[in-house]
Amino acid sequence: MADTATDFDVLIVGAGISGIGMAAHMTEKAPGHSYAIVERRENLGGTWDLFRYPGIRSDSDMHTLGFDFEPWKHEKSIADAPSILEYLDRIVDERGIRQHIRFNHKVISADWRESDARWHVTLETGEGERKMLTANWLYLGAGYYDYDEPYDPGFDFGEFEGQVIHPQFWPKDLDYSGKNVVVIGSGATAVTIVPSMADKAAKVTMLQRTPTWMFSRPAKDGIANFLRKILPEKTAYNITRFKNIKMQDISFKMARNKPQKVKDGLHKRIRKSMGKDYDLTPFTPPYNPWEQRLCLVPDDDLFQAIKKGKAEVVTGHIKAFEKGGVRLTDDTFLPADIVITATGLKLAVAGKIALSKEGQPIDLAQHFYYKGCMFSNVPNLAAVFGYLNASWTLRADINSDYICRVLVKQKATGTDVAVPVLAENHGLEEDDIFDFSSGYIQRGKHIMPKNAVSYPWRLNQEYVIDRKRMKTDPLEDGILDLHRHGANAREVEEQLEAAE
Template sequence: MLATPPDFDVLIVGAGISGIGMAAHMEMTCPNRSYAVLDRREKLGGTWDLFRYPGIRSDSDMHTLGFGFEPWRDEESIAKGERILDYLNRIADERGIRRHIRLDHKVLSADFRHEEARWHVTVETGGQQHVMTANWLFLGSGYYDYDQPYDAGFQGTEDFAGEIVHPQFWPANFDYSDKNVVVIGSGATAVTIVPVMAEKAAKVTMLQRTPTWIRSVPAKDGIANFLRKVLPDEWAYRLTRWKNVFLTDLMFKRSRTHPEQVADSLKDRARKALGDKYDPVALEPPYNPWEQRMCFIPDGDLFEAMKAGKAEIVTDQIDRFVPEGIRLASGSVLPADIIVTATGLNIAVMGKIAISVDGEPVRFNERYYYKHCMFSNLPNFAAVFGYLNASWTLRVDIVAEYVCKVMNRMDELGAEIVTPILAENHGLEEDDIFDFSSGYLQRSKHLMPRNSPVMPWRMNQDYRKDRDDLKNLPIEDGILRFEAAHSSANLQAAE
């Protein structure tokens, strides 16, 4: 073992769902390892602390967006942002995690040094930089750029006489009462904002270039609430979680095998909800369900706002902003006092942290995923990128559990370094890492790590299979190499 230990066994970057999840798993399964959770913000919560736009809520049910180890006990399954923050704060307090969290700590760079078997992590806090060391680095820093949202490049923004707001930087106490609002976009953020703003605004128009598949779901899960009355919370939560995992997976796979049937069902639901307000141009996308992420609206709130005449959907392209609003490609002008640009996010690979090994920069687009979370020839490192077709947290749970198992095996072997080894002449076929047509994903594919069609060199989109694989496949698979510092000796046990 090294004469001087690192500052921590593990540095976890990000105090949102991913970082809190990893910390909780360490408390449960690696209690003897030291760790710290670093976050650039002044409060924990990540996404749920950053976004403050009207109606901010989960875009999937909390029985799967919640952790497997901590039941979601609220009546509402589609939860408001503040309730999700309460949930994360309670976990941090009850599980002894908060004392490990260091806020206002922005990670700038991290260099792994083989001779020391540790990461040297440069952190900025209080305007000063210093270095922290750790044997392992776990990135739970999310997937999008906190500083720079996607700029769609609209012409004429300087001519617009009203206010332009991006959801990522929502002003405190922003008053939109009795204003005409145009929300540009058709994704989860737009369909969340529109019905809530419509409660106070004179009118809200959702301006979209292309429709999105939208499905109304109950805000409250009746089965979950019934089960909690007759079963212990843990049992009720587990049953509800697996029900929702199964139904979501079934719908996704059905969308891929029988897209016409799923599309017809979604159209029928929307027609029934909207009656004579149904507009196929606004609600029937030119692509199949789940080729992009589907939008869920709790209790049909968007449809209710449309029926009440407080909200509408316009499908057109933008020519330019003009003083009174937005001039469309069709020639008409949408009047607006406020324009909300819900046009998407920029993906930030590995939190924009400069990662290197022995001083050599790591280019992630040249590395392959290993078992959804590690990367080819990169030691003592893992990161979380959640599911596109299910709740983000489902991946967090299985990845955190797996990484803890790897670290425990290192202890058993007396290893200080573990690396997924991929030969230079590997001959792996490359697969599409994002089998989705969403703009923010397509824009970033050239930055992302590589994906093989088969495990283990893959980040998959099938939670039930992934869970079984990470739970049951052996840690020592002939690919992970365990070794000590100052030595290339392989410590992996004989198979």
């Protein structure tokens, strides 16, 4: 094949936090490289534009969910979706990124061809037109869940005549004033929706099969707001970010090492809001904190709604959906005009793109993670799967920075292929990719890439360690092979065939 120009050096999939972050890092650190962002939806923002349910907000602080290069300027560090979208809009406009975004472009497939060191990418536009782009690198910032369909627990709604809504597809202008609402689920989405609907609804019931550990904290970070008054904005942001990263790390490790101490601390916070004699049974899970992600309750909003009698938490199993409500197995009847199934997401890998190499399908579940960023024996492909025990953006930042380092190195050495080479007889000991019991994690583990016990063939959950390694470890580590296509393609192909 003729050595013709590539459409783009990097094709970024997704205009959410991960994709915008990569574009911003490239603008600063790899400015000599061309890129485009393709976004399947008509707006940027990803999660923060897709979800429209009442109260939609971050479940971690914006000093760590925000990027390392752009200070969070709002007073509230637990931010609603409009504020997060405003933050992202400012970044894409101030850095000239918007002109590189192609909206209503859904990636269908991507085939790697060694002969020209390019991904040949098939896209579909909003009008149903098929297009082809080529790129030297494919950077996947498509998130971690299926945008087309949420998890379906298989409920039979039987005689129920009211509205049934999943938060992922919230109807516009839903009128729930004076109505009884049952929210099924006890995760971050349910904990956000319940207090947000409580003001207008007659009553909102959170129906949980199993309790979740709740963590109450102010929506405003007093220290952050004080530092912004006395220090330059960037300095104040960096200090707050460092503080919050350390606190996340300390809290997670304490939960693993001294779970009872953390349980007592979480319960103490709830009793401070609800009273010393409050029955903590609905907030006492059968597992330790951080075996699933903690649910954030900013400004005690859920507890305040319960105290006002506008919300309640019920633990039980559903027997049937009946006319006018939900019947539990203990025969409790919960009146409902609206049922909201906040039952979780369906995990998706690589944006459900059909990946292939020389026409042969690539099943990432058969490949090992490399530095939580690339995949064994797959060339010029990077992806972002954020931390479960910390903010998503922390991984997005270090992965973007790392790939920018590789791009700069390739340009300096005249190479255009980067592949983490793993021999077929590697002898790696596999590890559980996620030491978390959350339903959506357990349901999706079979489609996730492999995880080894030893670094670098794993997706770590330790940001501080990962950041140092990704920033300072040499790129040429004896694993990542950098070469020029064509000249020694036969040698490399033989090497990869031996490794697979």
